[in-house]
Amino acid sequence: MQRRDWFSFGSFFYWLLVLFLYLPILLLLVFSFNDSESLRFPLQGFTTRWYSEMLVTSGLIDAAKNSIVVGLLSSLVATALGTMAAIAIIRFNFIGRTAFLAVSALPLVIPSVVIGVALLILYRLVFNVELSLWTVGLAHVVINIPIVMLIVAARLAGFPDNLEEAAMDLGTSYWGAQLRVTLPISFPALVAAFLTAFTTSFDEYAMSVFVIGTDATLPVYIFSLLRFPRRLPIVVALGAIIMAASVLIIVFAERLRRVGSEQ
Amino acid sequence: MSDTAVELRDVTKLFLGGRGGGEITAVARMKLSIPQGEFFTLLGPSGCGKTTTLRMIAGFEQPSSGEIFIEGQPVSHVQPNRRPVNTVFQNYALFPHLSVEDNVGFGLKVKRVPAGERKRRVQEALALVQLPNLGSRRPSQLSGGQQQRVALARALVNEPAVLLLDEPLGALDLKLRKAVQLELKHLQDHLGITFIYVTHDQEEALTMSNRIAVMNDGLVQQVGTPREIYEHPNNRFVADFIGETNFLPGAVAELGDFVRVTVNGMQALGTADGRALTLNQHIILAIRPEKINLYPHGHIDILQTEIGLGGEELSQLLGGRLPGSIRDARDYLQLEKNNVVLDGRIQEAIYIGTDVRYRVSLTNELGLVVRMQNFGSRYDTTFRTGDPVYVHWAAENAQVLTD
Amino acid sequence: MENRSRVAVLISPSAVFLVVLFLIPLGIMALYSFRAGAFGPESQVFTLDHYREFSRNATFHRLLGRSAWLSFRVSLLAILLAYPVAYFLVFRTGESRLFLLTVIIVPAWVSYLLRVLSWKVILGGNGVLASFLEWIGFQPGGPILIYSPEAVIVTLVYVWIPFVALPIFAALERIDRSLLEAAADLGCGRFEAFLRVTLPLSLPGIVAGFLFVFIPTVGEYVTPALVGGPDGIMFGNLIFSQFLRGLNWPLGSLMSLAMLVLILVPLFLVGRFVRLSDLAGI
Numbered sequence: 001m002q003r004r005d006w007f008s009f010g011s012f013f014y015w016l017l018v019l020f021l022y023l024p025i026l027l028l029l030v031f032s033f034n035d036s037e038s039l040r041f042p043l044q045g046f047t048t049r050w051y052s053e054m055l056v057t058s059g060l061i062d063a064a065k066n067s068i069v070v071g072l073l074s075s076l077v078a079t080a081l082g083t084m085a086a087i088a089i090i091r092f093n094f095i096g097r098t099a100f101l102a103v104s105a106l107p108l109v110i111p112s113v114v115i116g117v118a119l120l121i122l123y124r125l126v127f128n129v130e131l132s133l134w135t136v137g138l139a140h141v142v143i144n145i146p147i148v149m150l151i152v153a154a155r156l157a158g159f160p161d162n163l164e165e166a167a168m169d170l171g172t173s174y175w176g177a178q179l180r181v182t183l184p185i186s187f188p189a190l191v192a193a194f195l196t197a198f199t200t201s202f203d204e205y206a207m208s209v210f211v212i213g214t215d216a217t218l219p220v221y222i223f224s225l226l227r228f229p230r231r232l233p234i235v236v237a238l239g240a241i242i243m244a245a246s247v248l249i250i251v252f253a254e255r256l257r258r259v260g261s262e263q
Numbered sequence: 264m265s266d267t268a269v270e271l272r273d274v275t276k277l278f279l280g281g282r283g284g285g286e287i288t289a290v291a292r293m294k295l296s297i298p299q300g301e302f303f304t305l306l307g308p309s310g311c312g313k314t315t316t317l318r319m320i321a322g323f324e325q326p327s328s329g330e331i332f333i334e335g336q337p338v339s340h341v342q343p344n345r346r347p348v349n350t351v352f353q354n355y356a357l358f359p360h361l362s363v364e365d366n367v368g369f370g371l372k373v374k375r376v377p378a379g380e381r382k383r384r385v386q387e388a389l390a391l392v393q394l395p396n397l398g399s400r401r402p403s404q405l406s407g408g409q410q411q412r413v414a415l416a417r418a419l420v421n422e423p424a425v426l427l428l429d430e431p432l433g434a435l436d437l438k439l440r441k442a443v444q445l446e447l448k449h450l451q452d453h454l455g456i457t458f459i460y461v462t463h464d465q466e467e468a469l470t471m472s473n474r475i476a477v478m479n480d481g482l483v484q485q486v487g488t489p490r491e492i493y494e495h496p497n498n499r500f501v502a503d504f505i506g507e508t509n510f511l512p513g514a515v516a517e518l519g520d521f522v523r524v525t526v527n528g529m530q531a532l533g534t535a536d537g538r539a540l541t542l543n544q545h546i547i548l549a550i551r552p553e554k555i556n557l558y559p560h561g562h563i564d565i566l567q568t569e570i571g572l573g574g575e576e577l578s579q580l581l582g583g584r585l586p587g588s589i590r591d592a593r594d595y596l597q598l599e600k601n602n603v604v605l606d607g608r609i610q611e612a613i614y615i616g617t618d619v620r621y622r623v624s625l626t627n628e629l630g631l632v633v634r635m636q637n638f639g640s641r642y643d644t645t646f647r648t649g650d651p652v653y654v655h656w657a658a659e660n661a662q663v664l665t666d
Numbered sequence: 667m668e669n670r671s672r673v674a675v676l677i678s679p680s681a682v683f684l685v686v687l688f689l690i691p692l693g694i695m696a697l698y699s700f701r702a703g704a705f706g707p708e709s710q711v712f713t714l715d716h717y718r719e720f721s722r723n724a725t726f727h728r729l730l731g732r733s734a735w736l737s738f739r740v741s742l743l744a745i746l747l748a749y750p751v752a753y754f755l756v757f758r759t760g761e762s763r764l765f766l767l768t769v770i771i772v773p774a775w776v777s778y779l780l781r782v783l784s785w786k787v788i789l790g791g792n793g794v795l796a797s798f799l800e801w802i803g804f805q806p807g808g809p810i811l812i813y814s815p816e817a818v819i820v821t822l823v824y825v826w827i828p829f830v831a832l833p834i835f836a837a838l839e840r841i842d843r844s845l846l847e848a849a850a851d852l853g854c855g856r857f858e859a860f861l862r863v864t865l866p867l868s869l870p871g872i873v874a875g876f877l878f879v880f881i882p883t884v885g886e887y888v889t890p891a892l893v894g895g896p897d898g899i900m901f902g903n904l905i906f907s908q909f910l911r912g913l914n915w916p917l918g919s920l921m922s923l924a925m926l927v928l929i930l931v932p933l934f935l936v937g938r939f940v941r942l943s944d945l946a947g948i
Contacts, residue, residue: 021828092672103684115688125694170418242777
C-alpha cells in the first residue's frame, strides 16, 4: 500500500513543514553574511566581518573553550557511567532493577528549571561550594546518563547475551569478555551516545544558568550578548557555525547508531 | 589423570521464580559418571533440565548442592574460563566483529599462544571441520551450516578435555542435520575427546551416542546405551519418549521366568527386566509396534509365510518329508511357550513405504499400533480394514513396567 | 555470587550520581520549602508561611494554570502538525522514508537557544518579518507577534515538532499492514480504516509525543524571556526570579514542587492507561 505520491497533499504538507523548519535557520545563515548591524530587510551586501570579529571577541572564545572542555569531560564520564549501567540493565536481572530504571529515567521527565533549582540548593546550601564550571559539568553528567543508557541499551539488546558466555568459555574473565566482545560490538553506539551527550551539554542553558559561576559556557555567554542589539550579528555568525557543526555531528552520530544495529 | 571425564555427585539446581514465587527444581540429585572418550548424550523434552546440567558443567550456573568433578578435580567454584571444557552454543554465538579466523583463534589468543602457532592450529581446526578457505570471512557472510562448523572449530582448537554441545544442530534443515550427525560421531571417534551432547531429538541421540541419559522434570530416568534404552526401557516415560510404544494396563497374574499378566480379561506375557513384582500388582505392559506380528485366520502354510519357500521347494529341501500341515497360525504359534497370541481386528491400514502401519483393536477399548515391514516377499500378507487377525509377540520383547 | 558483585560494580557509579546529584537535591528542595529563609538564622526556622502565601496568591495560581494551558496548546498543535507528516512518511514514501524523517529531525539538533533566537529575530518589531513586509510594500506598523503568548506558542511549536514526529513515526511504522488489509477485507473504506485501525494503534506514539513536549514546556522560561514579553511570561520565569533575582529560595522551592506536582498528574494518568513498554516502543 505504498505509493509514491510526490505531488499529493501529503507531499505538499511535508515540504511546507520542511520549509517552516529550515527557513529560520537559513535566515540566520543569510544574516550572518549581511553587511549591517541590524537584522532586517533589505540585505545590505555580503561580508565576512562578523566571523572575523567573532574570532577576536575574547569573552566568546573563552566561553567556547569552556563549553568544549565541559562538554568533552562530562560526556566522557556520562558515556562511561551510562554504558556500564546499560550493561547491568540489559544483561542482568537483579533486585531493584525496575527502581533503578525508573530513577535513571527521571532526569528526562523533570524540567530543567527544577533540576537547576535543586542543584543550586545542593551546592550552595548543603555543600556550600562556589559555583563554577565543575558544578556545571557534574550537572551535565546527571542529565546525560539517561540518554547514554537509552542509546547503548538499544544496541546491547540487539545482540545475543551468550556472546559474553562464549568469550568466557574460551578463557576470558567476565571483565575481559566486556573488553574483548561487548565494547567492540557496541562501539558505534558508544560514539553515538558520546556525541549526543556532547551536543546536549554544549547547548544546555536552562539548567546550567542556575549552577554556573563566573566562567561562562557558550550558551550563557550568547544569552548575555542579547542585551546588546549591536552584538547580534556576531551572535548570528557564531550561531551559524554552531548549527553547521551540530548538523554534521548529529548526522554522523545517526550513521553510527544505524551501523551498530545492522550488524 | 582419572579415567572419568566428568562426574556429577548428587547435583541439585534450584531456581527462584515459578508461579507461587517459590523455587523451581531444574535438576534433582543428579548422579552421573562419564568416562573419557565417550559420546554421552543428555536427552529429554524441553524443561527437563538437560541444558541446565550442561551449563553447570560449563560453569555458567552453580549447583545449589552437590559437587561436579572434571577429570577428577572438583570444579564447583572454578570459573568457566578456567575449566578444561569448551562449549558449542545452540545459536553458535560467533563474534560478529571478528573474522572466522579470529573467532576460531579467540581462545588461543586469550591464552597468549604465539601468533605463528595460533595460525597453524586455526588452519588445522578449520580443515578438521572442512572449512579450509573461509578464514577471512565474517560470520554474517556464512550459511547456517558453515557457522555451526566454525563454532565447532572454535571450541575444538583449544583441545579441551570435554566438549559440550547444546543442541547445535537445531537450526539446520533435516537432510543437513542427518549428515552432520554422522560427521560429528566420526569426529568424536577420531579425536577421542569426551563429548557431552544435549538434544531433545531421540533419533539424533540414538544415532550418535555411546550412552544416553534420558531426563524428565530434573530427574534422570535411565542411563544406558542406545540399545539398552530402546529395548529395555525402565519406565513408561522412557518407553514413550524413545520411539513408539504400545501400553496395555493390567495386573500381575503369575511370576516366573516371564511374567504372566492379565489385560482386560486377556492373558499376555512380558519380561520384568529384573524389576521386583508382586502378585496382582498394577502394571503396564509395553510393546513396540515393530515387535508385533500379525497372522491371518484360517489355513495357511506357516513355513511358506515365514521363510518364503513354497511347498514344492520345501519338500525338496527336506528330502521329501514335509512336516504335518498346520491348520491355523494359532496352533503353530502356541507350540512355543513364550509366544503371546491374541485375537484382533484391523481398524486401519496405512501404507508408508517401508512398512504398513496397522491399528488393531483387541477389545472395544484396547488397541495396538503394529508395523509390518514390507519385505517384498511373495508371501507378504497385506491386511485390510475389518480383517480378523492373530496378534503375536514374543514375551522377551514386552516390558512389564510399574510406572 | 559473582553476578551480584558485577552488577554492583556496573551500577554504583551511576547510582551514586543519580542519588547524590539528583534524588537528594530534589528532596532537599522539598524540605527547603518549609524554611523561613535561605541563609542565616532564618534558614533554621520551620514555617508554613510560604505555603500559605502560595495558596492565597491568585496570581501564582493563574500563572501556573496559564502555563499548563499554554503547554497543552503547544503539545496539541505540535501533534496536529506532526501527525500528518509522519503518516505521509510511513505510508506514502517507501524506502526513502527514513531519510526524509532525518531531514525533519536534523533541525531539532541545532542549538535550542539559536532556534528561539531565530524567531526573536524574525518576529521582532525591527525584525526580519516586519522589515520584509515593509520591503515589499506591506505596512502593518508595530511589532508583529513578538512579546506575546502567541509568539511563545509559535516558537515552542517550531522547536518541538521534530521531537513529536519521531514517536508518532515509530508507532505508525510498527503497525502491521495486514491489519489494514483485514479492515479493507471486512468492508472499511480508507478513512474508516484509518479511524478504526491506524489511529488507535498509533495512540501510544501520540501519547509519548504529547508527554515529551508537555513536560518540559511546563517548565519553560527561556523562550518566554526572549519572545514572550510581559504578557507571555510563564511559571518558570517566576521560579527563575526567586532564585536569580531575589533570594526567596524557600518560596522558589515550593513553586518548583508545585510544578512537579502539575507534571505528575498527566504522567500518572498516562501510566494508568498505557503500558510503559508501548510508549517506549519495545
